[in-house]
Amino acid sequence: MTGDLLGRRKSALAPSYRLFYDDPIEIVRGAGVFLYDADGREYLDCYNNVASVGHSHPRVVEALTKQASTLNTHTRYLHHSVIDLAERLAVKLGGDLSSAIFVCTGSEANDLAVRIARTVTGHNGVVVNDHAYHGNSTLVDQLSLANHPPGERVPDWIGVAEPPNTYRGTHAGDDAGTAYAEDVRRAGQQLSDSGEGVAAFLVDSTWDANGFLNAPVDYLSLATRHVHDLGGLVIADEVQAGYCRTGETWWGFEDYGIVPDIVTLGKPMGAGHPIAAVITTPEIAASFAKADSYFNTFGGNPVSCEVALAVLDVIEDEQLLDNVDRTGAILRQGLDQLSRTHDMIGTIHGKGLFWGVELVTNPETKEPVPESQVNAIVSDLCDRGILTGINGPHCNIIKIRPPLVFGEAHAVRALDALDGSLGSFARQGGTRADQ
Numbered sequence: 001m002t003g004d005l006l007g008r009r010k011s012a013l014a015p016s017y018r019l020f021y022d023d024p025i026e027i028v029r030g031a032g033v034f035l036y037d038a039d040g041r042e043y044l045d046c047y048n049n050v051a052s053v054g055h056s057h058p059r060v061v062e063a064l065t066k067q068a069s070t071l072n073t074h075t076r077y078l079h080h081s082v083i084d085l086a087e088r089l090a091v092k093l094g095g096d097l098s099s100a101i102f103v104c105t106g107s108e109a110n111d112l113a114v115r116i117a118r119t120v121t122g123h124n125g126v127v128v129n130d131h132a133y134h135g136n137s138t139l140v141d142q143l144s145l146a147n148h149p150p151g152e153r154v155p156d157w158i159g160v161a162e163p164p165n166t167y168r169g170t171h172a173g174d175d176a177g178t179a180y181a182e183d184v185r186r187a188g189q190q191l192s193d194s195g196e197g198v199a200a201f202l203v204d205s206t207w208d209a210n211g212f213l214n215a216p217v218d219y220l221s222l223a224t225r226h227v228h229d230l231g232g233l234v235i236a237d238e239v240q241a242g243y244c245r246t247g248e249t250w251w252g253f254e255d256y257g258i259v260p261d262i263v264t265l266g267k268p269m270g271a272g273h274p275i276a277a278v279i280t281t282p283e284i285a286a287s288f289a290k291a292d293s294y295f296n297t298f299g300g301n302p303v304s305c306e307v308a309l310a311v312l313d314v315i316e317d318e319q320l321l322d323n324v325d326r327t328g329a330i331l332r333q334g335l336d337q338l339s340r341t342h343d344m345i346g347t348i349h350g351k352g353l354f355w356g357v358e359l360v361t362n363p364e365t366k367e368p369v370p371e372s373q374v375n376a377i378v379s380d381l382c383d384r385g386i387l388t389g390i391n392g393p394h395c396n397i398i399k400i401r402p403p404l405v406f407g408e409a410h411a412v413r414a415l416d417a418l419d420g421s422l423g424s425f426a427r428q429g430g431t432r433a434d435q
């Protein structure tokens, strides 16, 4: 059956799509942190942040079915759900971030956020970190250097700042935050000098596509100051970082003590249902509205909003932020332990329930383990019933980013499997374990 699907998929879907793992799996059901394949095999999901409150959470499913069987329209009629959602997100975000526009994907959110920043500042240029990923619209794809080969010419309106990587980047020590922020200033200044100006610095505070970076704590506050001095706005792309993902706080930008001008939300908002948002200050929203209008057919529809409200309820009622802190500490400790027993682990990136295990062939030279070998390990983990992914510019980082309901027993199971897989891989000299 899976073989048949593979063949049909190949002819029915465009080849731009790709599948995970050497032996792709056919998932037919999900519950909590588990996924099940067509043969009934259970997998521990250590990868999917979109199913933020767990797969098929009963409260989310109930909210969806109840609203879908009552009404689904759009934002041009009065409906309480879109207002309830905007109000609750405003409380969570705090400060002046209280004016929302709902869309369907993170890409749409970032696309709109850049459009707002350009309209409000009158500038055209956007600064991004190298090898960031912000989405797939034509505009946002250009800003997502992770999508483009190194060395490809970047459009004149984009300023590229070095990601704040203290393991592999240019700067490490105490002044790394200042130095990396200076690179944001340099990229912005170049845009100003060339006449593009700085409309925004678009930043993902997990630096997901870079394999998750723990940036120097002062990086974003210093970078924000530079961007504001150049007349630009700061857009916090919280599509990965938001919704308790990194623990301690609801939002990634809070870890760095900044208040962005615009925030974009996506993935975890609907626990698998497509809903995303742009949230900004009333002043910026009003200034945009004077110059431009915006309508999104599906964004903010009552079904999506009821789903997103249920997600907020579950996170609060099940105290998932505390769970992220508890389980995150266990993962941190376990991964540190593994890094002491496996030379192949160069460093551990991450926080909360988002970890990157960076694999190197030699800890001194930091030479990345080749992608084919990392793929073999990740496929071996899948054989062991553990779903992870691959990340980073060198594709040498194992990505662990489970649903927020991931608990201690799940963490222990994942760590044991990783231990087994790395050990087996090292013994077999770089081939997929047990082959």
Ligand SMILES: Cc1ncc(COP(=O)(O)O)c(C=O)c1O
Pocket: 104, 105, 106, 107, 108, 110, 133, 134, 135, 136, 204, 208, 237, 239, 240, 266, 267
């Ligand atoms: C940081 C970040 N921003 C934006 C996006 C785009 O979101 P979507 O795939 O919902 O368009 C992604 C998707 O992976 C992302 O990781």
